[in-house]
Amino acid sequence: MYAIEVEKLTKSYGKFKAIDNLSFVVDEGIVFGFLGPNGAGKTTTILSMLGIIIPDSGDVRILGYDIFKEPLKAKERLGFLPENATIYEELTAWRNLDFFASFYRMSKQEKEKRIEELLKLVGLWDVRYRKAKTFSKGMRQRLLLAQALINDPELLILDEPTSGLDPEGARLVKDIIREQRKQGKTVFFSSHILSEVEELADKVGIIVKGKLRTVGTLEEIKKQYMELEGYEIKIETKQPLPELEIPDIIRIEKTTENKAIIFAKSDIRESISEELAKKGITIISLEIEEPSLEDVFLKTIYRREGNE
Numbered sequence: 299m300y301a302i303e304v305e306k307l308t309k310s311y312g313k314f315k316a317i318d319n320l321s322f323v324v325d326e327g328i329v330f331g332f333l334g335p336n337g338a339g340k341t342t343t344i345l346s347m348l349g350i351i352i353p354d355s356g357d358v359r360i361l362g363y364d365i366f367k368e369p370l371k372a373k374e375r376l377g378f379l380p381e382n383a384t385i386y387e388e389l390t391a392w393r394n395l396d397f398f399a400s401f402y403r404m405s406k407q408e409k410e411k412r413i414e415e416l417l418k419l420v421g422l423w424d425v426r427y428r429k430a431k432t433f434s435k436g437m438r439q440r441l442l443l444a445q446a447l448i449n450d451p452e453l454l455i456l457d458e459p460t461s462g463l464d465p466e467g468a469r470l471v472k473d474i475i476r477e478q479r480k481q482g483k484t485v486f487f488s489s490h491i492l493s494e495v496e497e498l499a500d501k502v503g504i505i506v507k508g509k510l511r512t513v514g515t516l517e518e519i520k521k522q523y524m525e526l527e528g529y530e531i532k533i534e535t536k537q538p539l540p541e542l543e544i545p546d547i548i549r550i551e552k553t554t555e556n557k558a559i560i561f562a563k564s565d566i567r568e569s570i571s572e573e574l575a576k577k578g579i580t581i582i583s584l585e586i587e588e589p590s591l592e593d594v595f596l597k598t599i600y601r602r603e604g605n606e
């Protein structure tokens with residue numbers, strides 16, 4: 299079973315299509331990073347996916363339940379952290395969580411145990427009796443995250459969870475995402491921060507102008523990119539690098555006599571090895587220079603915009 303199945307999801311605001319025919323699945327037990335620039339449609343996707351706003355068309359199944367037909371069944375088992383979520387300023391950290399816990403079926407004992415666990419997890423145990431209005435941005439976000447985790451959800455959906463946090467605050471949020479994954483839970487989070495997605499996500503979806511451009515593991519999307527944009531192969535040889543006659547070579551940039559970057563249409567490492575062996579040249583290293591997610595992301599945006 300998939301944790302999330304989205305099929306042909308479309309939502310317009312007036313004449314403007316905020317998301318256009320999105321289809322993707324999220325396997326159970328993975329961290330899925332939903333990446334897109336500002337205004338790409340990440341929040342609209344999440345809100346439509348949860349039935350919080352009604353899409354124009356499309357189907358969504360969350361943990362196997364049709365979100366539009368059986369919303370409560372799905373919502374009982376998921377946790378959601380909205381972008382710009384609010385907390386009850388006049389309530390203490392403890393009471394904020396207690397209030398949220400009251401939406402779920404839990405005994406008093408269970409509830410107290412869960413609140414204690416969560417406050418410790420997010421590092422707010424020592425300030426549990428302080429009113430939320432005295433909290434910093436980072437503390438608020440951690441309280442909101444605890445709130446999203448109150449029902450021990452199988453699926454956690456986070457809209458820009460580290461937005462506006464300092465590095466320390468962001469690290470805590472990232473640690474919690476990793477911890478959820480370790481426990482076998484599924485996490486779907488949106489972000490426009492590449493390094494964060496690269497660091498956390500098992501699978502990535504890139505959305506640009508309401509359209510899903512790429513979905514896959516980091517390896518898969520990097521491979522797709524290399525197939526489209528070409529391969530960069532770094533080489534170092536013991537003797538000076540001779541001329542190479544391999545058809546797929548686009549160009550060679552020499553850094554020194556023995557070091558070069560070979561730009562090629564395909565992964566030609568084997569042909570390079572063979573040719574150099576024939577010429578009696580010893581290879582010290584021969585490796586593919588993988589693109590970063592940043593390369594892929596920027597090219598994805600640029601390429602499509604250029605073509606449209």
Ligand SMILES: Nc1ncnc2c1ncn2[C@@H]1O[C@H](COP(=O)(O)OP(=O)(O)OP(=O)(O)O)[C@@H](O)[C@H]1O
Pocket residue numbers: 311316334335336337338339340341342343381490
């Ligand atoms: N209620 C609304 N009415 C009209 N247009 C809207 C509404 N909500 C969002 N939009 C527009 O839809 C597009 C997608 O917005 P959305 O908030 O989903 O993007 P996002 O990827 O989450 O962006 P950000 O990273 O800035 O939060 C944007 O152009 C936005 O201006």
